[in-house]
Amino acid sequence: MAIVGEEYCSAEERVLTVRKTSHFSPGDGFAAYDHRTGGLAFRADTYGRGHGGGAAYAGELALLGPAGEALITVRRRRPSLHQRWEGYLGARADGQKPLFSARRSSILGGAAAGAVVELLAPLPASFSSTHAAAAELLRVDGSFPRRCCRVVAPKAESGGEAAVVAEIRRKVDEGARVVMGRDVFVLRVGAGFDAAFAMAIVLVLDQIAGDEADGNAGEETNRAMIW
Template sequence: MAIVGAEYCDPEERVLTVRKTSHFSPGDGFAAYDHRTGRLAFRADTYGRGHGGGAASAGELALLGPAGEPLLTVRRRRPSLHQRWEGFLGARAGGQKPLFSARRSSILGGAAAGAVVELLPPPSSSPPPGAAPELLRVDGSFARRCCRVVAAPRAEGEKAKLVAEIRRKVDEGTRVVMGRDVFVLKVSPGFDAAFAMGIVLVLDQIAGEEPGADDAGADALDAKIW
């Protein structure tokens, strides 16, 4: 499922260790490292400031590759009661159509509000008449670093498919659960890891550090994923 690019779709499960790089405000920065190689895979920093390193303009979020190349730009759509966000390929240019839109599942918010992501057709193509949009749903609580991203069934009889999962990071030596500033992103085989990181950026803005996002029950995620 290539959204940003086929090169980000690994045939095997890809595990990223994601570290929040700033505490000044929710979403100031992230660095994601590949579990197999230990190398930097993605980063998101200086967005919303409009300077350096391929950063987005003020009010936008930029997902960058390890060399600073812009992969995705995410911005909040205003006005929006559900905190609706749009994602664009690369460094967004004027008039560019979004790749996807995302919104909070519930207008009431809360630590476990979840989110819905809708994939949008490319500008050069039109969906068949009556075709349902491809939807992804985030179940659980990103604020607690315990949630799943699942693809909605496209046809009768199909099941929802797990495409990515966010979990708390456990120190392999001491078996101690680390703080929420370091977590694990597991990307299912064939799913676009850059797109998964784009969803993380949106979730950080939608959920952030919501009041009540304590550690209690962080591992108790409902088995039903749709």
């Protein structure tokens, strides 16, 4: 299911370790490393500070490849009661139509209420009509602030079951037998699903969560021992 590009779709499940690199504002710094190779797969920066992608629109977020190329740009749509965000392929240009939009599932419940991600027309040419029917609307179940949620594609019109295409979980250091803090977590991308698009969803979820990701500090900000 290529959305950004076929090169980001793997025949096998892909596991990324995601590290939040900045706390000045939600989402303005992320680095994602491939579990298999250990190499940098994606990073994220805020536009308007002279960082990657060659754009200078304040408040926009850029998902970049390892070489600094802009893959997706996300920005908040205003006004929006549901915290609606829009994503654009590459470095967004004036007049460009969004590739997808994302919003809270409900005004009530905050980020813990989940989110809805909608792919907007025209869909990429890589989609078949069968894939498009199943992928036009994705939902995020669970709590991103607690780093425990999954991205689910609904049933296709032809039948079948809903499929989990990506999942976010807390990072576990098996050697030290501890659960890492929320600044480091795991993104599992299902076989055939676009890892760059999955990472763009992470950026949006972090923006939707906002300060909720820093609330309930307690055990959430510390490492928990596994016995």
